Amino acid sequence: MNTRTRVLWATTALVGGIFAAGAASAQSTGTIATEETTLSDVVILGNRGPATTDGTIVAETVAKTRSSITQEFISTQTPGQTILQTLNLVPGLNFTNSDPYGSSGGNVRLRGFDGNRVSLTFDGVPLNDTGNYAIYTNQQLDPELIERASVNQGTTDVDSPTASATGGTINYTTSRPRSEPGVQLTTGLGEFNYGRVFLRADTGEFGPWGTTAFVSGSYTNYDKFKGPGELEKRQFNARLYQNLGDGDFASLAFHWNRNRNNFYNNFNTLANLASGTFGENDIACFRPTPVNGTVQNEGSQSQRVLADGSLATGSCTNYHGLRINPSDTGNIRGNFSYGLTDNLRLTLDPSFQYVMANGGGFTTISERDDRLDQAGGNTGGLGVDLNGDGDVIDTVGIYTPSNTNTRRYGLTGSLIWDINDSHRVRAAYTVDYGRHRQTGEATFFTPDSEPLSVYGGKEGWGVEDRRVFGRDGSFYRSRDRFSIALLNQIALEYVGNFMNDMVTVNIGARAPFFERDLNQYCFSQNGSTTVRCTTETPVSTLANGNVTFASTGGTQWIAPYAATLKYDDILPNVGIVVRPFEGHSLYASYAKGFSAPRTDNLYRPVRTAGGGLSFAEVQPETTDSYDIGYRIRQSNFIASAAGWYTQYDNRIVSSLELDPSSEFFNLFVDRNVGAVEQWGVDAQVGWEATDTLAFYASASYNNSELQEDLALSATTFLPTAGKSLVETPEWTFAGRVDWQATPNLSLGLQAKYVDDRFSTDVNDEVFPSYTVADFDARYDLTDTFNIRGAYVQLNVTNIFDEEYLGNISTGNNATTIDVDPGPGVVNRNGSPRTGSLGAPRTAVISLGMQF
Template identity: 50%
Template sequence: MNTKKIACLASTALVGSLLAATAAFAQSTGSSEVDQVVVTAARARAIAGQVQETLPKSRATIDGAYLQNQATGQNIFQSLNQLPGVSFTNNDPYGSSGGNLRLRGFDGNRVSVTFDGVPLNDTGNYAVYPNQMLDPELISRASVNLGATDVDSPTASATGGTINYTTRLPGTEAGGIATASFGSNNYHRGFLMLESGEVGPLGTRVFVAGSYQKYDKFKGPGELEKKQFNARIYQPIGDNGDFVSLAANYNINRNNNIRALTLSDFRNFGKDYDFDATCPAASAGNCANFYGRQVNPSNTGSIRGAGLFHVAENLRLTVDPSFSYTLADGGSQLGTISETDGRVRGTRFGSITGFDLNGNGTTTDTVAFFAPSVTNTRRYSLTTSLIWDINPQNRIRVAYTGDYGRHRQTGEFTYLNPDGTTTNVFGGKEGHGKTVATADGSFLRNRDRFSIAQLNQVAAEYVGKFYDNRLVVNAGLRAPFFKRELNQFCYTTNASTLPGVVTGFNVICTTQTPNAAAADGSVTFGTSATKYIAPWAATVKYDKVLPNAGLTFQVAPGHSIYTSYAEGFSSPRTDNLYTATLVNGKGAPADTQPETTRTFDLGYRYASGQLLATVAAWSTKYKNRIVQSYDPDLGISIDRNVGDVDAFGLDTQAAWRVADYLTVTASYSYNNSEIQSDLVNGAAAGNVLPLKGKQIVETPTHTFGGRLDWNITEALHFGVQGKFTGDRFSTDVNDEVAPHYTVWDLDVRYDLPFAERTYAQLNITNLFDETYFGSISSRTNALPVTGVSGVGAPTYYIGAPRTVQLTLRTEF
């Protein structure tokens, strides 16, 4: 491939935000096929290979050529950060520590993320993990739906939009790609992909790929390591576009955490403050600040199928099945327990006073263990569509989405090494580390629950073209039916002080025999008066009919307007529901209702041979927002619905081809997200948080982005990009602010004259070494509020300093 051509394409790849899309930018095979009728209707213009957006919704896209300019191995969310409406903060310069995503003010848990149509949000809390994403060399494109989903989106959580990215197809010719990268912080990475080309009588195509990455934290002790393996087989069927495909991905992360700082930490200790390098033997049980006790491991993988089949000339069937696997942990990871604790004595509580856990011959010690919160998920999904072309101007689709996830959450203790590190990063998880035996032969654990998340969704969609294809109308309806089966195997501790109420979230996991149940069904242990809810099970169901509609109209050559309306739905997360209340003598989940959104977009697009431009105004009405708040009927703070958020804003972007060798792109977004009601914080009179009129946390009001690409010569390409992120509130009451900042990145690529299709690339991120607060862990209020009990200090990840990376890439 000619790298000058790559650079030229990349120079306007960013135009894809709101501007560029083709049919295949949709997340599933079915959506790709349906979108073709819209794209072809507009006879879209292109600048340097980028096509004018024609869909009647606000969508943003980047392609593989643009990704090649970014730092090698970077996670896809960081590359999407240049798009309007997107705000992403990376926790380290190379992307393996994760980060924080905001899309038009919605956090990442409320954004549906899919990979070749496979849902990536956690089945329990809907979180997304940027460090587990596909190697960028294998991504053909990534798109963002701002405020809306596709009609077949496999999600029960998306109120804020979707992010979809797709794997490249194996090439038609045998060959491959190899890269080697080195950089700051002892960074090194290697990537290799081999392609078969078309083989055999059927023209089967295959690629296999692998990568290895390792580097030191940019501050404090510790390192980050990532291994990833990928493969895809693609089989075309006939000459009408039918195909079957099977792809596989497996990703292994082993990371030491980077310390997040409070504002006080930053002022007192500086930006490089981090975890301790050692854990003294004398205090091995209390080294909560030891870097070796701060680990973030994960094993994730997926098998993804896709198929398109013509049942008749005007009738097509698409089928996208998948399986995905997750094993990961986090949490405080420090479990310190007395040898006399009831959990240690278990069913022998009345016959012994303690049990020797550390083998020193005594039974009165307090012993430290590694006690992570482990999540293990097995997930099966299917998205399928039947598409009927009534005639060239009218198309109908019906779709079904099924998503079944088995979500196991445990916290088995395991032993520590003499230096304070863990003997296994997954604790005592079965098949991994050694469990810590108790007196009765059971084992210590701090969490033990199992849930099943099941989504069955039906959808229908119509796309029509009118007035010589100048008007395109899209109307759809999706109806998700979502069910959670909850199983709490531990005892829930009562946190309420109100008489006659037993409710809470924290648990103790024990085999100790409780005292006889009280009249209300609660239990106690030993001589303690603390009430507990016995292990319980429940099933909750949620459903909603969600319409979406849009149209785009070409008012004159090069000028078009579009408008869209979409409703979103997010069912409560697992943690929302495991707050239990004693009802009729049994545990019952919190009565939390789904969040819903209604989003309106109105946009204008201009396209000529030299300029693409767009502006989109939007409004989102947010109902039943879920936050942790005080419930006066229960006497504790729980996750519950507290009210509405009204948001509106503006997303704009332009791309100008100044000359064949020079392209400039720029974007700007404005966001106003206002909470509509105050929040009751406690039982005392006046304990109300003044949230009405406040802005949503972690969301900048203003963002600017821009990039310049310059092909200086046939062999030399220069690029520079910047992103301004405005002030962000870090508390709900808006009493602490993360200041605005601007980060600039530079890339230079040179085609080596002595090696065909080979180049060297220099990337410098944070070119001017800006010090800034990146990801935020927000709190309710940082300063005292009259009548309100309690304060909490937000924490911040410090933005990575200037980082230099050099990559050598060759294609063969």
């Protein structure tokens, strides 16, 4: 018995009127309602061609480039895997996973745009961080619950609730509760002590209105494949769904995800790759025993137990127990669609999100630091005894997590008016209100150098009574600020059919209004992100309002401040589809993208001569994206190809700092590289050769060119003009074969080739290409055990054990270069870039059943 049932769909008309068969991959309920086909227009096993071949490709009909996958394909992948990795076969997208099971995050590139510039939504709810727009791929929905996932390459939907989608959108939707009661159980065991269990219970229809619901939970735990430490993930989900008839419905869903992860040491250069030797985090670290009257320095005298078991003296900064990434994230999502009249529909998508997370941290501080004793230069023998030895002459290590706590409220609503069968108008409104609290409440360690709480001294989450208190009762903070990121957006869209449904036109625009409220509670170094959180009294106040402290010399500090910045634009989004004959369509689209400055980027003010504060350095990024494509849909064949061009202005590059000794470790550091021109081709094809054999292939070409040199000073420039974007492969190829070998046994083999990638803006270092192949096999056990949907599945990722570097910590230059554009020579030293080691061959076996 084949448990992967293929469902072939076809429309009775060329495209079923103005509505698209691929609508479920859209972002909001309003967009789905605008695009979807009415039920009466759909037949099963028709002769117009399949809507999907084994779930790897879906027949899209919208006037933009989009690729989608379904649960049929998702279920073949490693249980618990992040949906971003599962999407990695689609054209235009390149995802580099940080470990074999997906719980350690990864890096997204979509047509050359990094994840901070790609909108990720979950049932229409925006997931990008409100502070830096980052995507946290390890915090996504359990794959068993994902009905469908899609990628809009380069464009957004007209009502997209995003502040950052200059590069496109990625969206996935939750499956509905089942109409029959039942339980689904999946368990898995794999290499690196991998263990996972997933349990889902469906109520079936109950009550007088046929309400349905499900609840689910999962638990995952495994060791890092490289170095000491482990990763643990717990997730809970629930959904309540009410069919109201005539296409009306209401839905309420809940999601909670808890991660407790140790970071990998990703400080690996090309030389490490060539030699096969890679850095690891320390197994243990023992700080010196406090002794009264003698100096202990935990930054230089701690005993380290290295990954190979050898000993070294130094700091505990590389101890794996401090290189952690705890997160607690959740959301509540509502979806509502109701026909007010026969031709007027209201949709509403309210949401609430909660985030508590940090990236660990270790800092040493002197017991006579002025932030503790407020002594103004440490005169008079003041200080605070931090290690309890009775003196104040030591340097002590403390746990300094950068906590981020977010409460985010959202609503997207649409009014959809069907003027007649061929013309539709939609008006949409979006509000996205994020309260973003960023703190760094330091605490002490346990005797074995573990944090007393992963959240330090965070109120309500950590150990507040073990904060590092100063003489005046204040406590040491590495940062302390509060931000509000607000988006108000209106959108209009017209969809029309012409020439007997041969031509469909979409004309839309959205007008976002962004507001960023900044509240900095620490002193800020002028023109820098460096802060000094202190209650000490400044020794002087300058004429421009800046202050200085006795312990920091002439460094100027801006006193705590509040500021509000606003941005707005009008962003057109238009497209056309032409269907010259049955099964063929030509489309073209244009969309303008806009990325408001990241909230985190704005905390770098400069004091002006008049005493005010300037935040002018960070400007919005914009894109103008054009696509033209062709689609074919035949009885057993789906194919699409698109050529595209993007003009990208005022681009800012953010790269992850992976050096544990840096104060910016695990944070993004901004570098501006000006305008970029990009063009390329994305293509994919799915072919059901027989009832038991299916093929999928995709290919992408990306040509990018930076238009300007980067100014380093008034007379020196980084020679970036004419260079290509970092971490962006020119070519990618992917493919998959599905074979139903017997009625019970199905086999799959897939592979992806990623071309060379530049690691620096001047393209003076190249990370080599790689190919990773995965294998999966499932055997149906329904008849064997007489249990519905029982199966055993084997997944082997990176089956040929390719060794490669995945995520790249990009930079300006890797070698020494001349940065003087004139006849003179001004050398700029370079630094070889680093990357994360790709996961080795990994096998996991899972058992699933329904009852």
